[in-house]
Amino acid sequence: MDAIADLLTRAGVDGRRPRAVLAALGEGRWWTLADLVRQTATSRRTVESLLRELDLERSGERFRLKAPLPEVSPTRAPADPVAHLLPAHADLVATMERLIAGAPRGRHTLDHVSATAETVVRRALLLDARFWLDGARLLCVGDHDLTSLAAAALHPGLEVAVADIDERILGYIAEQADRLNLPVRTRWADLRLGLPASTRGWADLAITDPPYTPEGVGLFVARAAEGLRDRDQGRLLLAYGASERTPALALKVQNALAALNLVSEAIYPDFNRYLGAEAIGSAADLYVLRPTTKTWPAVAARVEGLSAAIYTQGPQAVESAASSAPPALLDGTPEVLVGDWPAQMLPRVPRARLTTWLAKPYATDPAEVAIAVPAGLEAALSRLLLATRARRVQVTLAEPPASPPAELSAVYELTVHGNTIHAVRLPPPSTDEGRILRRVLDNAHGKVANTWREALISVRGELTKRQARALVAESAPWARDVTVLELPAHRLRELGDAVARSLTAPVPASD
Numbered sequence: 001m002d003a004i005a006d007l008l009t010r011a012g013v014d015g016r017r018p019r020a021v022l023a024a025l026g027e028g029r030w031w032t033l034a035d036l037v038r039q040t041a042t043s044r045r046t047v048e049s050l051l052r053e054l055d056l057e058r059s060g061e062r063f064r065l066k067a068p069l070p071e072v073s074p075t076r077a078p079a080d081p082v083a084h085l086l087p088a089h090a091d092l093v094a095t096m097e098r099l100i101a102g103a104p105r106g107r108h109t110l111d112h113v114s115a116t117a118e119t120v121v122r123r124a125l126l127l128d129a130r131f132w133l134d135g136a137r138l139l140c141v142g143d144h145d146l147t148s149l150a151a152a153a154l155h156p157g158l159e160v161a162v163a164d165i166d167e168r169i170l171g172y173i174a175e176q177a178d179r180l181n182l183p184v185r186t187r188w189a190d191l192r193l194g195l196p197a198s199t200r201g202w203a204d205l206a207i208t209d210p211p212y213t214p215e216g217v218g219l220f221v222a223r224a225a226e227g228l229r230d231r232d233q234g235r236l237l238l239a240y241g242a243s244e245r246t247p248a249l250a251l252k253v254q255n256a257l258a259a260l261n262l263v264s265e266a267i268y269p270d271f272n273r274y275l276g277a278e279a280i281g282s283a284a285d286l287y288v289l290r291p292t293t294k295t296w297p298a299v300a301a302r303v304e305g306l307s308a309a310i311y312t313q314g315p316q317a318v319e320s321a322a323s324s325a326p327p328a329l330l331d332g333t334p335e336v337l338v339g340d341w342p343a344q345m346l347p348r349v350p351r352a353r354l355t356t357w358l359a360k361p362y363a364t365d366p367a368e369v370a371i372a373v374p375a376g377l378e379a380a381l382s383r384l385l386l387a388t389r390a391r392r393v394q395v396t397l398a399e400p401p402a403s404p405p406a407e408l409s410a411v412y413e414l415t416v417h418g419n420t421i422h423a424v425r426l427p428p429p430s431t432d433e434g435r436i437l438r439r440v441l442d443n444a445h446g447k448v449a450n451t452w453r454e455a456l457i458s459v460r461g462e463l464t465k466r467q468a469r470a471l472v473a474e475s476a477p478w479a480r481d482v483t484v485l486e487l488p489a490h491r492l493r494e495l496g497d498a499v500a501r502s503l504t505a506p507v508p509a510s511d
Contacts (some may be wrong), residue, residue: 003053017042017244017281019052026069034278038116041270041283043243048492055458069501081123083267084116089154091124093117096150099176100275103146104168113276113505115145115209115239122271123147123207123286124154130233130288131205136456139203139227141191141220143170147207154183161203163189163223165379174478183479190380191223193355194303196486197445201229208273209239212280217364218256222302224262225291234291236262241284257287260302261294264292270425307472326395327372334394338374338384354380358387358485361445364494368392375399382407382492383485385423386444393423410434432459436499443482452479456502459492468506475502 003478004022008015020040025031033051037044056063059503086093094304096117103114124147127133134157140148143162152160160183164170177184185197208226210220217240228234238257244252257264265288272287327341337351354377369390373381375398377459382405385393393412397419404421412423436455443451453468463471472479476498478491487495 004050007050007053014244016322018050021047022069024042025054025245025325026063028068029062030059030064032061032063034276034282035276035432036106037328037351038273038275038282040395043245043280043281045245045287046059046241046281050139055153062376076382080122080271082122082129085125085129089121092124092150092153095153096120096436099149102243103144104166106444111464112320113144113274115147115332116273119272119274120145124151126268126271126286127151127205127207127237134236135202137161137202137229139163139199139206139224141206141208141224141227141458142210143173145209146173146176147209148173148184149176149182150181152177152184153180158183160184160186161199163199163227164189165185167379167489171411173492174488174490175194180394186488186491187482188383188488189223189486190377191219192377193358195223195226195485198481198486201227203227205235205237207239209284212240212242212253212284214256217253218260218302221257221262221289222299223258225262225295225299226293226303231291231296235265236289236291238289239270239284240287241270241277241280243280244485252475260298261292262289263292264288265290265395310405311403320393327370327492329394330369332368332392332394334368334370334371335366335390336390337362338369340374340381342374354384358383361389369396370394370396372396373398381405381421382489383444385412386441386484388423389442391425393425395421395423405489407489410437410496432503433500437496438504441484446483448476448482448484448487449473452476452499452502459503460507463507464510467510470508471505472504474505475499 008018011018017040021036021042024036024039025366033044033047040047047166051063055066057066060142100114100117114486122167127138127465133155137159138151140160142164144166148160148162151158162170162173162184165188167188172190173184176250187199189196204481206224208220208224208459210216217238217462221236221238224236240253242253266288270283270285270332272284274284276282329345332347337346337349338357339354341351358380366391369388371384371393373384378397379394381397381401399418401416401421404416408414411426413426415422429435436452436459439455440448441450449469449472452472456471457463457465458466475497482491
């Protein structure tokens with residue numbers, strides 16, 4: 001016990017965490033390391049340092065004390081502003097447990113760690129307790145945790161949008177939202193390349209649980225700010241955690257927030273709990289941030305100077321030493337170079353940034369374009385090609401692609417040679433369905449519903465604009481206010497069938 005006493009002494013005023021561990025062990029129950037870390041919000045290293053000094057009985061991964069400890073001073077967890085509300089929502093917690101269990105597995109290269117069902121419900125409860133949500137809009141900037149579904153289920157008057165890079169998560173959220181009849185719209189986004197057009201200036205509140213690097217937190221929060229329509233009363237909610245052993249890392253993150261000129265209205269300690277992330281105690285604080293008039297120029301500067309490295313693992317990791325070979329042209333002389341090409345390569349050829357290429361149509365109509373996609377941005381391949389109107393496109397990747405994107409089959413003939421994809425634009429289709437689909441996909445920066453409506457009128461002839469708009473809404477309710485470039489891949493694949501339905505559906509009655 002002398003070693004335990006020494007550990008507690010060295011913890012000083014921050015001794016609540018190790019005492020919480022000892023108190024939990026003193027209950028006499030069996031524990032796993034993961035459960036003990038999450039229960040006490042104490043880092044794995046601290047818990048392990050305590051366990052090494054205790055006489056434990058073990059059974060597989062489980063353990064408990066062999067003999068009772070001397071009485072440990074009682075500990076009190078940080079105040080939870082919504083814990084008293086949770087018992088009334090046990091059914092929603094059970095629903096979220098099933099949804100989280102059925103969701104796609106997290107990707108370590110995207111720093112995915114699932115929050116517990118209680119956490120996402122408590123996030124929704126906090127939104128309701130702190131803000132007036134009738135008629136409000138919530139933007140989830142990344143949503144592996146499924147906070148969007150919990151918030152929409154708890155607040156019938158709340159509109160919710162999700163911007164995420166993971167196609168699997170977008171498909172799952174859309175499927176469950178349709179099944180549960182929840183007002184949740186899904187948008188594809190690589191935040192390093194921009195926020196989806198339909199979510200810019202759209203939300204009253206935004207919530208994000210980003211990669212826990214200063215670069216990741218700064219980028220995700222900046223994009224969340226871009227999503228606010230109410231710059232005076234809007235708020236940003238951020239989940240961020242660091243080990244009690246690494247205050248310097250937390251300082252770097254808070255400096256990144258300070259650089260965005262955000263006011264920290266509240267920080268709720270250990271509010272978020274996770275099924276993993278044991279290095280930070282399977283817990284994270286919840287920040288409530290309010291923009292100031294100085295936030296918006298700071299946001300513009302932040303996203304202008306961003307780096308592709310924002311994660312803690314994989315090729316996009318901040319500390320990754322991997323460097324890609326410079327892209328090379330295999331044949332031809334493109335009229336535009338898109339992406340990061342060596343300065344000495346074709347110095348007279350115009351260049352465009354990836355972010356600019358996705359944000360708006362190129363001013364001219366080049367016949368041949370070459371695109372360089374750096375490591376970590378491969379998920380943007382389909383959108384970069386859809387944003388290109390050229391007849392021939394060469395795309396150079398950091399690594400050979402697993403397979404060409406199936407959602408591009410209506411626009412391009414694709415061939416792969418090592419790290420390079422050659423895309424040749426297909427001739428105009430001959431069928432009515434094909435012509436409408438192609439017109440929508442060729443106008444990738446425009447709103448899907450508007451392009452579709454005009455193409456439908458040109459084919460069916462007898463339709464008014466109002467009737468065509470109603471047919472599009474009935475055939476694809478998810479197409480409202482969205483561009484092709486932000487449609488999740490599963491929606492792009494559904495587009496052809498939806499167009500076919502709009503061609504055969506009865507003409508709506510005129511007003």
